[in-house]
Each structure stands twice: as structure tokens, then as C-alpha cells.
Amino acid sequence: MAEVDHLAAERATARFDVEEMKVAWAGSRHAVHVADRMARLVASDPVFRKDNRTMLSRKELFKDTLRKAAHAWKRIVELRLTEEEADLLRQYVDQPGYVDLHWGMFVPAIKGQGTEEQQHKWLPLAYKFQIIGCYAQTELGHGSNVQGLETTATFDPKTDEFVIHSPTLTSSKWWPGGLGKASTHAVVYARLITEGKDYGIHGFIVQLRSLEDHSPLPGVTLGDIGGKFGSGAYNSMDNGVLRFDHVRIPRDQMLMRLSQVTREGKYVHSNVPKQLLYGTMVYVRQSIVADASKALSRAVCIAVRYSAVRKQFGSQDGGPETQVLNYKTQQSRLFPLLASAYAFRFVGDWLNWLYTDVTQKLEAKDFSTLQEAHACTAGLKAVTTSVTADAIEECRKLCGGHGYLNSSGLPELFAVYVPACTYEGDNVVLLLQVARILMKTVSQLASGKQPVGTMAYMGKVQYLMQCKSAVSSAEDWLNPDAIQEAFEARALRMAVNCAQNISQAASQEEGFYERSPDLLEAAVAHIQLIIVTKFIEKVHQEIPGHGVKEQLQALCNVYALYILHKHLGDFLATGCITPRQGALANEQLGKLYAQVRPNAVALVDAFNYTDHYLGSVLGRYDGDVYPALYEEAWKDPLNETVVPEGYHEYLRPLIKQQQLKLSRL
Numbered sequence: 151m152a153e154v155d156h157l158a159a160e161r162a163t164a165r166f167d168v169e170e171m172k173v174a175w176a177g178s179r180h181a182v183h184v185a186d187r188m189a190r191l192v193a194s195d196p197v198f199r200k201d202n203r204t205m206l207s208r209k210e211l212f213k214d215t216l217r218k219a220a221h222a223w224k225r226i227v228e229l230r231l232t233e234e235e236a237d238l239l240r241q242y243v244d245q246p247g248y249v250d251l252h253w254g255m256f257v258p259a260i261k262g263q264g265t266e267e268q269q270h271k272w273l274p275l276a277y278k279f280q281i282i283g284c285y286a287q288t289e290l291g292h293g294s295n296v297q298g299l300e301t302t303a304t305f306d307p308k309t310d311e312f313v314i315h316s317p318t319l320t321s322s323k324w325w326p327g328g329l330g331k332a333s334t335h336a337v338v339y340a341r342l343i344t345e346g347k348d349y350g351i352h353g354f355i356v357q358l359r360s361l362e363d364h365s366p367l368p369g370v371t372l373g374d375i376g377g378k379f380g381s382g383a384y385n386s387m388d389n390g391v392l393r394f395d396h397v398r399i400p401r402d403q404m405l406m407r408l409s410q411v412t413r414e415g416k417y418v419h420s421n422v423p424k425q426l427l428y429g430t431m432v433y434v435r436q437s438i439v440a441d442a443s444k445a446l447s448r449a450v451c452i453a454v455r456y457s458a459v460r461k462q463f464g465s466q467d468g469g470p471e472t473q474v475l476n477y478k479t480q481q482s483r484l485f486p487l488l489a490s491a492y493a494f495r496f497v498g499d500w501l502n503w504l505y506t507d508v509t510q511k512l513e514a515k516d517f518s519t520l521q522e523a524h525a526c527t528a529g530l531k532a533v534t535t536s537v538t539a540d541a542i543e544e545c546r547k548l549c550g551g552h553g554y555l556n557s558s559g560l561p562e563l564f565a566v567y568v569p570a571c572t573y574e575g576d577n578v579v580l581l582l583q584v585a586r587i588l589m590k591t592v593s594q595l596a597s598g599k600q601p602v603g604t605m606a607y608m609g610k611v612q613y614l615m616q617c618k619s620a621v622s623s624a625e626d627w628l629n630p631d632a633i634q635e636a637f638e639a640r641a642l643r644m645a646v647n648c649a650q651n652i653s654q655a656a657s658q659e660e661g662f663y664e665r666s667p668d669l670l671e672a673a674v675a676h677i678q679l680i681i682v683t684k685f686i687e688k689v690h691q692e693i694p695g696h697g698v699k700e701q702l703q704a705l706c707n708v709y710a711l712y713i714l715h716k717h718l719g720d721f722l723a724t725g726c727i728t729p730r731q732g733a734l735a736n737e738q739l740g741k742l743y744a745q746v747r748p749n750a751v752a753l754v755d756a757f758n759y760t761d762h763y764l765g766s767v768l769g770r771y772d773g774d775v776y777p778a779l780y781e782e783a784w785k786d787p788l789n790e791t792v793v794p795e796g797y798h799e800y801l802r803p804l805i806k807q808q809q810l811k812l813s814r815l
């Protein structure tokens with residue numbers, strides 16, 4: 151804990167129990183305790199130092215990542231950490247690397263798509279790091295369109311093998327994390343061809359590198375695809391390129407849980423939906439939603455603390471300067487992001503519950519909730535990552551000039567985070583998936599089919615298409631029923647409008663194509679409704695701790711009314727509310743900001759982040775920002791010498807030349 155707490159006065163104004171809010175944020179007392187222990191373990195270990203990361207060359211950074219991953223594994227084994235503890239330890243190490251893909255995609259792909267026998271063979275090797283795996287799906291020519299992948303896996307009945315081949319340049323695998331330099335194995339997605347017939351995309355376990363000397367196996371060409379956006383940042387990851395020249399693998403390395411190829415080469419598809427092939431992506435999308443709240447809360451924590459420390463302009467009578475956090479504009483930009491961090495946290499928890507529930511149903515061969523899982527994971531992944539990426543950049547601006555310094559932590563956070571809008575499904579492509587499901591649901595309403603799950607509100611179509619908001623004062627917007635109804639009516643009316651417009655087109659497909667910009671907005675409205683609903687449900691639960699429920703209630707209202715204000719056009723155009731009701735919502739929002747203000751610093755303290763994890767001189771717990779900024783500047787390699795390298799070559803001759811010219815005048 152800091153010796154001088156420059157934020158003590160801020161902390162003293164909090165009207166709630168911060169320790170209890172930590173529990174509400176983390177999910178349980180146990181979760182707070184474990185996270186705290188793992189965060190401190192990482193922060194106190196010099197190997198996990200990261201303050202010099204943006205100054206390392208790519209090669210140094212990659213080696214540093216290998217070192218940290220190996221050290222993390224050593225600590226996990228030495229301390230016999232549980233899976234939960236190990237996941238948290240890796241999170242706090244906070245450096246993207248091959249292990250993310252090994253644990254996050256390679257292992258889940260084998261678990262989800264491998265038979266019991268295959269799991270028995272491969273998982274123990276992966277669990278002990280005797281092999282390192284990645285997820286090789288995307289190709290140079292195709293990423294979003296998975297059915298368009300070109301790599302082939304042709305069964306050869308003579309040898310009982312598959313022949314994995316990259317027939318074109320565009321079929322080169324391109325992007326898989328961990329592939330470039332670290333992985334020994336990959337789950338490769340390729341078109342299965344047997345008995346002369348193409349059966350589409352399937353997963354195969356393929357060894358890429360020797361387990362003796364790490365050299366590529368015969369027929370395998372692979373490497374790193376090159377530097378990426380931002381210094382440090384995602385450049386710690388070896389995203390790779392991979393080509394196969396007729397590489398042979400045994401038949402039993404096709405992942406055969408969903409479909410099989412027999413010894414004779416017969417293709418057999420189990421009686422399960424084909425989309426289960428996409429199961430690993432669904433799993434990762436739900437974990438990306440949980441990660442969004444982590445990234446967003448880090449940025450918000452930095453911006454809130456710094457805004458409380460930073461002062462600009464005096465009062466009218468020449469008194470002390472004003473904390474920038476007191477400016478209403480700063481509050482109206484920052485507090486919705488604070489509320490969004492909490493909203494994403496709770497919707498992430500709910501999504502994790504949904505995912506677990508769907509997985510259990512799938513085990514019991516009940517596929518009825520597959521569409522719901524797909525729509526929710528795809529849509530929430532898209533909305534939460536887009537908002538978070540924009541919000542990190544907004545937090546940088548909220549920190550003024552100092553936010554642009556690497557030492558603020560924000561440039562690196564942004565550069566690491568922003569590809570989340572693209573990987574695991576481009577956000578637009580994913581929202582169009584949600585829109586397709588919305589259109590299908592609307593079209594089924596006429597036949598009386600009752601929508602279920604997060605689409606259930608559409609069943610109230612008669613009411614929601616004509617209801618009028620009863621709000622007549624700013625306070626009325628504090629009523630969760632008023633918010634819920636307005637959001638439901640907006641989402642449904644936008645979807646129905648789209649469906650009506652599509653029905654006038656020559657074909658459903660053409661209508662969908664023409665109306666896709668509107669469909670995106672309808673999908674966003676539906677997803678925002680889910681986030682608002684889950685926040686309202688959370689606040690309805692019993693929440694212990696002095697003032698905790700009240701603060702969450704205020705944040706829930708901030709989130710909902712901010713979205714309403716931002717998307718006012720939708721609410722007005724669909725006739726869900728009147729312009730006057732829109733103005734009242736904005737009035738209430740201003741009152742809520744004033745309510746949040748004295749609690750703001752404590753609300754970010756509740757995230758319980760160590761200074762190491764935050765990695766920001768601006769976001770320091772003690773608020774002692776200026777000495778830290780000053781000290782940090784001197785650590786830059788440019789300041790290693792007083793006179794810079796290159797002075798004698800380029801600066802001195804220039805200056806001397808000018809002096810000579812002047813002396814001649």
C-alpha cells in the first residue's frame with residue numbers, strides 16, 4: 151500500500167463498502183482472494199517485469215515472452231496451482247503468447263471435437279507441455295468465410311492416411327497465434343476429401359515441428375507473418391504462416407467426434423448439427439466477452455484515478471485549480487465507460503453460465519439451445535469488443551497529452567486489445583449472424599411459434615409494436631420496467647422494420663444484402679437489450695455490503711440511459727419514446743453522474759488491480775503521478791546518453807554549416 155495517498159480524499163467520499171464491491175465484481179469472496187494472491191505473486195516476481203516492454207526489439211520481446219511463459223509454468227508446477235489459479239496467474243503476467251492459444255483453443259478443440267480415445271491420447275501430452283498446439287483455421291485468402299477454406303485433407307485408403315495439402319498461395323494458413331515459432335502441433339481445418347467427394351471443413355491434428363530440435367517436419371513450411379500494430383503490444387505473439395506439401399498423417403488424427411472416416415474411406419456423419427465444428431470459436435467468443443470487462447476496467451481505472459489527480463484551470467476567484475474529474479464533460483465521457491465495465495462484467499458472467507448450460511445440454515444430445523448460444527456469443531463478442539476498443543482510445547484522450555505516453559499504459563492496452571474486434575470473427579460478420587437469427591425469429595412469429603431465451607421478448611410483439619412509454623418525469627427513468635420496455639420495443643421494432651423491408655425485395659437473400667447496414671443496427675439494439683436486461687437482473691439480486699446495491703443500481707441506470715441517449719435516433723424513429731421523454735432521460739443521466747462522482751475512485755478501486763497489472767504511471771493506486779512520470783522519462787533508451795547517437799553524423803554538420811553560412815553574411 152502507498153505511503154502517501156494522493157487519492158485519500160477521494161476514497162473518503164465513497165458511500166459504499168469497497169471490500170464488498172470487490173466481491174460483487176469478482177463474483178465471490180473466494181474469487182477475490184485467489185485473484186489477489188495470484189496478482190501479488192506475479193507483481194513481486196522480477197521475471198514478470200513489464201515496464202520495459204515497449205522498448206524491446208521484436209526478437210527481444212518474443213524471447214521475453216518465451217521466458218515468462220516458461221517461468222509461469224515453473225511456478226504453476228512448483229506451487230501446485232489449481233487450474234483456476236494458473237489461469238489467473240497467466241492473466242496477470244499480461245503478455246500475449248503461444249500459451250494463450252495452447253490452452254485457449256488447441257486444448258478446447260481436442261476436448262470438443264476429439265473422441266474419448268483421441269482425448270485420452272492427446273490431452274495428457276498437451277497438459278504437460280510435451281507438445282505445444284495452436285489453432286490453424288484462417289488462410290491468406292479466407293478467414294470470415296470458413297466454408298471457403300482451401301486446404302485439403304485427402305484420404306488415402308492404401309496407407310490409411312490423410313494427405314494434408316495447400317493447393318494455392320491463398321490456402322496458406324495465415325494468422326494462427328503460436329504457429330510462427332513456438333507450436334509443435336496444430337489443429338488444422340481442411341476440406342475432407344474421400345472417395346473423390348469433398349465433405350467440407352473438418353479438424354485434423356497435425357505435427358508441424360520435430361520434438362527433438364524444433365525443425366519443421368518434411369513438407370511443412372512455416373514462419374512468422376511479421377510485425378503488427380503498436381510497439382510491444384501483440385508483437386509478443388508469433389502469428390504464423392503455414393503451408394503443406396502433401397504431408398501425411400494417420401487417419402486417427404482426424405478429430406472424429408462429430409464425423410468419421412472408416413478404414414475403407416467411408417464418410418460417416420454422427421447425428422449431430424454440423425455447426426458443432428464451430429464449437430471452439432463459440433467457447434472463445436464467450437471468454438472474450440469476460441475479457442472485455444477486464445480490458446475496459448483497466449482503461450477506466452487509469453482514466454478515473456488520473457482525472458481525480460489532474461487539475462486544470464482555476465476557480466473564478468483565483469482559488470485552487472479544478473480536478474478535471476469535476477468537469478461535467480469529463481464525467482459524461484468517463485462515467486458511461488465505468489458503467490459499461492460493470493455491465494460487461496455481469497453479462498460476461500451470465501454468458502459463461504449460458505455456455506456451461508448449453509454444453510451440458512449438448513452432452514445430453516439436446517441441441518435446442520445451440521442457436522441461442524451462437525447468437526449470444528457472437529453478438530456479445532461483437533458489441534463488447536467494439537465498445538471496449540473505442541473506450542480505451544477515449545480513456546487515452548481523457549488523460550490528455552500524458553495518455554499518449556507509453557508509460558500511461560493506454561497505447562499498449564489499445565494496441566493489444568483492438569484486434570479483438572477482428573479475431574474470433576470480424577464484428578460485422580458476427581452481427582450479421584445475429585441479424586439472420588433475428589429475421590428468422592420475426593418470420594416465425596406469424597406462425598405462432600413462441601421465441602425463447604433472449605428472444606422471448608419478441609413474443610410480446612402485439613404489445614411492443616404499439617406501446618407508448620409512460621415516462622413523464624426524469625425520475626420515471628429510474629424505473630427498470632420503463633427502461634426494459636423502451637429497450638424491448640426499440641429492438642423489436644427495428645427488427646420488424648428490417649423484416650418488412652426485406653420482404654419487399656426480389657428475394658430474401660437480396661433483401662438481406664441490401665438492408666445489411668440496417669440489420670447491423672437492429673442486431674446491436676438486440677444485444678444492448680440483453681446487456682441492459684442482465685444488469686437489471688443482477689441489481690435485483692440480493693447484494694450484500696453497505697451501499698453496494700445502490701451503487702450498482704446507479705451504474706445500471708447510467709449504462710441504460712447513456713445507450714438511450716446515444717441511440718436516441720433509434721428510439722425516436724421507432725416511436726418508442728417522444729423527444730420530451732428523450733430529454734428527460736438526458737436530464738436524469740446528468741443527475742446520475744453527480745451521484746457517481748464521489749464514488750468514482752472507489753468504484754475503480756473495487757476492480758482490485760495491482761499497479762503491476764495496470765502498468766500505468768497515471769493509474770497508480772497512490773495517485774503520485776508526477777514524480778513517476780518524471781522518473782519514467784529518464785528510463786527511455788534515448789536518455790542513456792546526454793548527447794544523442796547521430797549527433798556527430800547529422801546534427802553537428804548541419805549546425806556548423808548554418809553557422810558558416812551566417813558567418814559569411
Ligand SMILES: CCCCCCCCCC/C=C\C/C=C/C(=O)SCCNC(=O)CCNC(=O)[C@H](O)C(C)(C)COP(=O)(O)OP(=O)(O)OC[C@H]1O[C@@H](n2cnc3c(N)ncnc32)[C@H](O)[C@@H]1OP(=O)(O)O
Nearest residue numbers: 237250254287293294295296297425428437524573574575
Ligand atoms: C481461461 C481460458 C481463456 C481462453 C481464452 C483464450 C483466448 C485466446 C485469445 C487469443 C487471441 C486470438 C485468437 C484468435 C483466434 C481466431 O481468430 S480463430 C479463427 C476465428 N474465425 C472466425 O471466427 C471465422 C468467422 N466465421 C464463422 O464463424 C462462419 O464462417 C460464419 C458463422 C460467419 C458463417 O458460417 P457458415 O458455415 O457459412 O454458416 P451460415 O450459412 O452463415 O450459417 C449456417 C447455420 O449455422 C449457424 N451457425 C453459424 N455459426 C454457428 C456457431 N458457431 N454455432 C452454432 N450455429 C452456428 C447459423 O446460425 C446458421 O443456422 P441456420 O439455422 O441454418 O440458419
Ligand SMILES: Cc1cc2nc3c(=O)[nH]c(=O)nc-3n(C[C@H](O)[C@H](O)[C@H](O)COP(=O)(O)OP(=O)(O)OC[C@H]3O[C@@H](n4cnc5c(N)ncnc54)[C@H](O)[C@@H]3O)c2cc1C
Nearest residue numbers: 285286287288292293294325326327569572573574575578
Ligand atoms: C491478432 C489476430 C490473431 C488471430 N489469431 C488467429 C488464430 O489463432 N487462428 C486462426 O485461425 N485465425 C486467427 N486470426 C484470424 C482471424 O480469425 C480473422 O482475421 C478474422 O476471422 C477475420 O477474417 P478476415 O481476416 O478474413 O477478414 P475479412 O472477412 O476479409 O474482412 C475484411 C472486411 O470485410 C468485411 N466482410 C467480410 N465478410 C463480410 C460479409 N459477409 N458481409 C459484410 N462485410 C463482410 C469485414 O467486416 C471487414 O470489414 C487472427 C487474427 C488476428 C488479427
